Amino acid sequence: MKKICFVTATRSEYGLLKWLMKEVDASSEFTLQVIVTGAHLLPEQGHTIDIIRQDGFPIDEIVDCKLNTSSKATIAASMGRMGEGMAHAFEKLSPDYVAVLGDRYELLPIVNAAFVMRIPVIHISGGDVTGGAIDDGIRNAVTMLSDYHFPGISESADNIIRMRGSAEHVWAVGEPGLDSFYREDLMSREELSEDLGISSDTDWVLFTYHAETKKDLEYNLNAVRSSISSLKDLSGVTTVLTYSNADFGGREINDFLESVAREMPSKFKAVPSLGNRRYLSFMRQVKFLIGNSSSGIVEAPALGVPVINIGDRQSGRHLCSNVLQTEADESSIRNSIEKAMTSNTFEKDFYWGDGHTSEKIISILKKELWGR
Numbered sequence: 216m217k218k219i220c221f222v223t224a225t226r227s228e229y230g231l232l233k234w235l236m237k238e239v240d241a242s243s244e245f246t247l248q249v250i251v252t253g254a255h256l257l258p259e260q261g262h263t264i265d266i267i268r269q270d271g272f273p274i275d276e277i278v279d280c281k282l283n284t285s286s287k288a289t290i291a292a293s294m295g296r297m298g299e300g301m302a303h304a305f306e307k308l309s310p311d312y313v314a315v316l317g318d319r320y321e322l323l324p325i326v327n328a329a330f331v332m333r334i335p336v337i338h339i340s341g342g343d344v345t346g347g348a349i350d351d352g353i354r355n356a357v358t359m360l361s362d363y364h365f366p367g368i369s370e371s372a373d374n375i376i377r378m379r380g381s382a383e384h385v386w387a388v389g390e391p392g393l394d395s396f397y398r399e400d401l402m403s404r405e406e407l408s409e410d411l412g413i414s415s416d417t418d419w420v421l422f423t424y425h426a427e428t429k430k431d432l433e434y435n436l437n438a439v440r441s442s443i444s445s446l447k448d449l450s451g452v453t454t455v456l457t458y459s460n461a462d463f464g465g466r467e468i469n470d471f472l473e474s475v476a477r478e479m480p481s482k483f484k485a486v487p488s489l490g491n492r493r494y495l496s497f498m499r500q501v502k503f504l505i506g507n508s509s510s511g512i513v514e515a516p517a518l519g520v521p522v523i524n525i526g527d528r529q530s531g532r533h534l535c536s537n538v539l540q541t542e543a544d545e546s547s548i549r550n551s552i553e554k555a556m557t558s559n560t561f562e563k564d565f566y567w568g569d570g571h572t573s574e575k576i577i578s579i580l581k582k583e584l585w586g587r
Contacts, residue, residue: 217584218246219337220275220310222301224253224321225460226263227509230491231340232316234394234573236272242577244585250304252278252297253321254461259469261458261488276304284461290320298324305332312363312584316340316391318354319460326360336361339576340390342371347507347527349428363583365576367513367567370533384583388575389568392514395495397570402496410493413453413484420446420454421497424506426464427528435464436471438525438543442505443475445548447482449556455497456485503555505548512538516564521555523548535564 219239223229240247251267251274254260267274278300283289305313305328313329315322316339329336338361341354358364358375366372367390376382395401408415422442426435446454456472459465469487476485489497495514498504503521504511507529511522516535524534526543534540541551 216244216246217311218248218308219312219314219580220248220250220305220308220334221314222250222252222325223267224251224255224297224325225319226254226261226266226488226490227460228316228319229255229263229267230395230494231391232314233270233491234398235314235339235391235576238573238577240272242581244581247272248275248308248310249273250276250278250301250308252280252300252325253282257282257461259458259466259487260461261486261490263488263490266488266490275308278304282461284463284465287463290463294320294324297321298328301325301328302332305329305334310334312337314339315357315361318343318345318350318357320349320353322357323353326357330360335363337363337365337580339365340367340371342366342374344374344531345509345528346530347427347429351531363580365572365579367572368533386575386579388579389570389572390513391568391572391576392510393517393565393568393570394573395491396514396517399492399495401499402493404500407493407497407500411455411484411486411497413455417451417453418449418502419497419500420449420452421457421501421504422446422454422506423457423504423508423510424468424525425460425508425528426462426468427507427526428462429527432464432467434543436467439468439471441543441545441548442525443471443483444545445552446505447475447479449552452482452502454483455489456483457489457494458485458487503552505552505555513567516566517568517570519561519563521558521561523551523555533566535566537561537564 255264280297282293314337341358364385372387459468476483505523539551541547
């Protein structure tokens with residue numbers, strides 16, 4: 216049996232990898248290995264390694280890089296420690312393949328170690344364009360260091376083919392985040408209300424904002440302040456605020472969100488991490504999403520839920536008709552909120568996939584890696 220080692224560093228990409236990990240674990244052709252690192256180990260990010268354990272996955276190695284996001288320099292230093300830890304973990308586990316997803320900075324030391332150690336890399340969700348973040352450079356670097364490519368859409372596949380000069384081992388399979396809508400036992404509104412301690416009689420809003428890594432801290436804080444100022448004036452609305460990612464500026468954003476929740480507990484609830492099941496369950500129940508998370512761009516269209524996408528973080532990605540693109544100032548955000556609250560024209564759109572991505576990937580891997 217060939218060993219496929221999944222490396223996960225954040226709550227977001229674990230939620231997207233989960234169903235493929237289950238497919239690999241259930242197969243007779245492959246052995247699943249799991250390495251956990253990065254933000255999964257941070258209490259302020261929800262200590263989401265616990266969710267991986269609750270989902271029943273055995274964790275083969277933990278690489279604690281002492282992730283520190285207080286400055287760009289401390290993040291870079293953390294990446295160095297992660298690279299060293301990955302080298303030791305790969306040497307111990309001796310995987311046949313390493314599987315990663317996405318475009319976050321943690322991927323660089325992971326894939327660099329695998330590349331130098333001659334371990335083929337399986338990269339999922341490459342080829343996208345997101346002009347408002349440093350992710351483009353990371354994603355493209357990972358593409359050049361990887362061997363097997365599973366982008367979500369044909370446009371992304373074309374980007375990979377242009378970069379690599381070859382269509383070999385590139386398959387557009389849809390985005391894996393949509394699989395959860397078909398495979399996850401999503402929570403009801405009543406279950407969410409009890410679990411989160413919020414009223415089911417109000418309208419719900421989901422706020423998820425991550426620092427734009429090409430902008431300074433003040434820009435990001437102002438975008439969050441403008442959003443909160445616009446949301447607090449809505450009557451009969453409860454907003455769940457999920458923590459920002461482990462990027463530079465994320466800690467300051469999260470401290471602000473916590474202060475808002477303490478000052479206005481009847482209107483705002485701050486949660487470090489909802490986890491994949493609660494997040495998607497809550498998304499299904501909201502009046503609208505607001506922030507700049509890729510979940511609003513990729514997953515929300517399949518629900519027909521309106522999304523207010525703030526700023527440039529997702530610039531370059533296709534925007535379905537449910538996405539209201541807005542600037543980061545309060546006036547623009549208020550106008551978009553009014554549209555989201557009053558319009559009934561948003562329809563479901565499956566541009567990003569059909570919910571069977573993990574099945575497609577495992578089928579291709581069995582054929583390519585085993586000839587079956």
